[in-house]
Amino acid sequence: MGEAIERFFAALPARAPAVLRGPTSGLLQIDLTCGNRTEHWYVELAPGTVRVSQEQARPADAVFTVSSELFEELVTGREAGMAAVLRNEATFSGNVVLFLLFRRFFPDPPGTRDPRETARRHVGRSG
Amino acid sequence: MMKERVSILDGNTFLVSDRRGNIEPSFDFPTGLFSFDTRFISTWVLTLNGEKLHALSIDDSQSYRTRFFLVPGEPTHYLDAKVSLIRSRSIGGSFDEELTLLNHAEQEVEFSLRLDIGSDFADLFEIKHKRRKKGRTTPTVGQDELRLTYRREGFHREAVITTTAPAAIDESGMTFRIRIGPHGEWTTRLHTATFIYGARGEDIRATLPLGGHRSVAAIHAEQDELIARAPKLGCDCQPLAGAYRRSLNDLAALRYESIALGVRLLAAGLPWFMTLFGRDSIFTSLQVLPFLPELVPPTILMLAALQGSRLDDFRDEEPGKILHELRYGETAGFGEQPHSPYYGSADSTALFVILLDEYERWTGDGKLVRLLEHETRAALAWIDTYGDLLGTGYVWYLTRNPETGLQNQCWKDSWDSISYSDGRMPEFPRATCELQGYAYDAKLRGARLARTFWNDPAYADRLEREAAALKERFNRDFWIPEREYYALALDPDGQQVDALSSNIGHLLWSGIVDESRAAAVAQHLLGPRLFSGWGVRTLADDQARYNPIGYHVGTVWPFDNSIIAWGLWKYGFREEAGQICSAMLNASRFFQGRLPEAFAGYERNLTDYPVQYPTACSPQAWSAGTPLLLLRVMLGLEPQGEHLIIDPSVPDGMGRVELLDIPGRWGRVDALGRSRGPHDHERDD
Numbered sequence: 001m002g003e004a005i006e007r008f009f010a011a012l013p014a015r016a017p018a019v020l021r022g023p024t025s026g027l028l029q030i031d032l033t034c035g036n037r038t039e040h041w042y043v044e045l046a047p048g049t050v051r052v053s054q055e056q057a058r059p060a061d062a063v064f065t066v067s068s069e070l071f072e073e074l075v076t077g078r079e080a081g082m083a084a085v086l087r088n089e090a091t092f093s094g095n096v097v098l099f100l101l102f103r104r105f106f107p108d109p110p111g112t113r114d115p116r117e118t119a120r121r122h123v124g125r126s127g
Numbered sequence: 128m129m130k131e132r133v134s135i136l137d138g139n140t141f142l143v144s145d146r147r148g149n150i151e152p153s154f155d156f157p158t159g160l161f162s163f164d165t166r167f168i169s170t171w172v173l174t175l176n177g178e179k180l181h182a183l184s185i186d187d188s189q190s191y192r193t194r195f196f197l198v199p200g201e202p203t204h205y206l207d208a209k210v211s212l213i214r215s216r217s218i219g220g221s222f223d224e225e226l227t228l229l230n231h232a233e234q235e236v237e238f239s240l241r242l243d244i245g246s247d248f249a250d251l252f253e254i255k256h257k258r259r260k261k262g263r264t265t266p267t268v269g270q271d272e273l274r275l276t277y278r279r280e281g282f283h284r285e286a287v288i289t290t291t292a293p294a295a296i297d298e299s300g301m302t303f304r305i306r307i308g309p310h311g312e313w314t315t316r317l318h319t320a321t322f323i324y325g326a327r328g329e330d331i332r333a334t335l336p337l338g339g340h341r342s343v344a345a346i347h348a349e350q351d352e353l354i355a356r357a358p359k360l361g362c363d364c365q366p367l368a369g370a371y372r373r374s375l376n377d378l379a380a381l382r383y384e385s386i387a388l389g390v391r392l393l394a395a396g397l398p399w400f401m402t403l404f405g406r407d408s409i410f411t412s413l414q415v416l417p418f419l420p421e422l423v424p425p426t427i428l429m430l431a432a433l434q435g436s437r438l439d440d441f442r443d444e445e446p447g448k449i450l451h452e453l454r455y456g457e458t459a460g461f462g463e464q465p466h467s468p469y470y471g472s473a474d475s476t477a478l479f480v481i482l483l484d485e486y487e488r489w490t491g492d493g494k495l496v497r498l499l500e501h502e503t504r505a506a507l508a509w510i511d512t513y514g515d516l517l518g519t520g521y522v523w524y525l526t527r528n529p530e531t532g533l534q535n536q537c538w539k540d541s542w543d544s545i546s547y548s549d550g551r552m553p554e555f556p557r558a559t560c561e562l563q564g565y566a567y568d569a570k571l572r573g574a575r576l577a578r579t580f581w582n583d584p585a586y587a588d589r590l591e592r593e594a595a596a597l598k599e600r601f602n603r604d605f606w607i608p609e610r611e612y613y614a615l616a617l618d619p620d621g622q623q624v625d626a627l628s629s630n631i632g633h634l635l636w637s638g639i640v641d642e643s644r645a646a647a648v649a650q651h652l653l654g655p656r657l658f659s660g661w662g663v664r665t666l667a668d669d670q671a672r673y674n675p676i677g678y679h680v681g682t683v684w685p686f687d688n689s690i691i692a693w694g695l696w697k698y699g700f701r702e703e704a705g706q707i708c709s710a711m712l713n714a715s716r717f718f719q720g721r722l723p724e725a726f727a728g729y730e731r732n733l734t735d736y737p738v739q740y741p742t743a744c745s746p747q748a749w750s751a752g753t754p755l756l757l758l759r760v761m762l763g764l765e766p767q768g769e770h771l772i773i774d775p776s777v778p779d780g781m782g783r784v785e786l787l788d789i790p791g792r793w794g795r796v797d798a799l800g801r802s803r804g805p806h807d808h809e810r811d812d
Contacts, residue, residue, distance in 0.1 A: 019436075065326060083461075085460075086454075086460035088281035088283065088325055096388050097432050104436035108438040115445060116517075
């Protein structure tokens with residue numbers, strides 16, 4: 001398992017208050033496949049909080065299945081979640097809203113600039 | 128050209144063929160069988176004894192079913208045909224076609240009927256720009272079926288065609304050798320199933336909450352039920368009655384279950400836009416709210432769930448932004464196009480707030496407003512942060528994806544839509560005027576929501592102060608005093624992009640126009656430069672880039688006109704609003720009640736009928752929504768508190784307009800209007 005993935009899950013509880021502002025809650029199961037092994041992560045999403053576990057307490061409301069290789073790209077911002085689903089490299093089932101909510105934890109692609117900076121540079125003004 | 132093609136649709140699955148029912152590979156217009164942005168059938172050509180057939184007549188009165196009556200040969204010598212063929216097809220989950228061959232001779236005859244079948248599995252985006260497919264298509268011949276499989280890595284689509292009558296099947300079609308007795312007939316049923324494979328090799332649609340597929344009977348029942356729920360219209364004006372009925376039918380037909388989202392959404396328009404668009408779905412929702420409010424929440428919820436959360440240059444995504452377009456096809460999946468989703472529109476975010484407020488005003492559904500507080504605040508925050516690219520207090524746009532992104536991120540999103548009067552085009556970023564109007568309206572509506580539902584009067588006060596300041600600033604910077612209209616846009620130097628355009632009508636709708644200037648704006652909209660007689664042109668006919676058949680530079684858009692009529696009404700210009708309503712409804716007669724995406728901007732007295740824009744989408748959701756909004760405008764329907772205000776102003780000559788059972792927070796109420804023109808008196812007597 002890549003270090004980036006471990007770090008990503010470890011940081012979720014601290015990031016939750018800023019990301020999970022709405023009233024949606026539910027249990028999202030993330031299945032990371034690597035060869036013929038599957039690693040399970042359980043993310044309990046609730047307003048302002050996240051609990052991450054590798055033990056299943058109850059049946060999940062949604063399941064997101066992806067290779068650990070691709071997941072690492074997602075959690076480092078190099079790939080986009082919905083595109084991966086559209087090309088069937090990642091799949092989900094269950095309550096789609098949980099997956100869409102979880103997606104908000106994925107960071108910007110590396111090297112992305114604030115578009116305002118880009119625009120102001122474009123017209124030759126400084127921020 | 129459009130009349131040369133015949134379409135049937137169910138949700139975002141549709142089939143476009145020629146008038147004989149044939150499909151031949153085309154790369155200019157999307158002919159074939161499509162579902163979720165993939166073409167599953169690109170060749171479907173019938174020949175009898177090696178000869179193509181010719182259509183005697185076509186019955187295409189229903190959106191999901193067509194019947195062709197065919198005879199062999201060219202039109203010139205069909206009259207002594209000894210054989211004819213009925214081709215009856217429908218769409219609903221799958222594509223079904225029944226072929227019936229009739230022998231009119233007095234003796235037994237032997238026929239060879241051939242159906243050529245093929246698929247290129249093109250993504251809709253590959254049809255305009257032909258490219259070599261990166262994946263592989265494999266045909267497999269079975270006992271009574273032909274299976275066409277496309278694979279590219281995990282992306283897997285399949286079309287399986289089966290026949291009930293025996294056939295000699297090969298990799299490119301089926302041949303039927305048939306003997307039919309005197310005056311006898313022969314029939315086969317062809318069934319084409321499309322598969323979109325997801326996890327564990329299952330069809331994605333099979334695992335959706337609503338099941339994905341609808342049978343023809345289910346479509347029929349659902350359409351009937353939807354129409355039964357809509358208010359009943361009684362009126363003297365035949366075009367209005369026809370357009371209303373047609374619109375409800377088309378809106379019902381354009382509903383589909385999203386494979387990515389599992390909810391029923393409205394596709395934007397056949398054939399190019401059979402998917403979720405932020406702007407289109409919001410405007411359509413605004414139009415249909417008084418009639419079918421239950422269509423609106425899934426759209427609001429999905430737009431909220433897909434709200435931008437990060438900075439992504441390829442997708443023009445920013446936190447808080449509402450999406451432009453979500454596609455389901457191969458090019459979106461593999462990152463050859465940015466629609467996964469793409470966020471390149473500068474108006475959908477403000478429009479989202481406007482829709483949520485309007486929805487609550489009609490339905491009283493405060494629960495949804497509370498549920499979406501965070502998303503709505505994030506949308507309002509976007510307007511003043513990422514939306515204001517230059518920090519000047521306006522909403523601007525500039526794509527960060529010059530290869531596949533959109534240059535113009537307003538509703539007029541073609542490359543040449545924004546110009547100065549003299550035809551020059553401004554630099555980027557651009558701040559078009561209607562974006563500022565929407566931002567103004569969104570702030571005021573956001574303030575109402577904050578005060579009424581979020582218990583945050585301080586935020587409401589702030590939004591109202593900001594709205595007032597924006598209105599003042601806008602009226603100073605966009606108004607061109609010597610011409611008495613608002614500039615189309617500001618260029619990056621803050622200079623006015625001075626073309627006269629229909630966008631000024633949207634400003635009335637938003638309420639950002641100073642009262643003292645509204646009459647001048649209304650005069651321009653109904654004046655000879657903008658008003659063609661059939662409607663308001665997108666661009667005035669004396670502007671350098673004006674072209675009566677230019678997509679956003681001279682054509683008339685029914686949706687645009689419906690918003691303009693709403694705006695005129697808001698400022699009390701009932702007669703002018705009525706003029707637009709009459710013009711649109713008159714135009715609709717020439718399209719059998721189905722207003723297309725756009726028609727040409729020619730003077731009415733030049734052509735005597737509205738000329739359809741060459742590649743216009745039809746049906747198009749926000750064109751189908753147009754007659755509904757026009758009805759609201761003519762009857763003056765406006766929710767106020769728990770009541771519906773009814774203040775009709777029916778244009779001359781239209782007679783009685785009666786709308787029964789208008790749903791809303793008041794339960795259901797009826798509205799009645801009657802025109803008061805000089806020649807309406809006779810009708811009254």
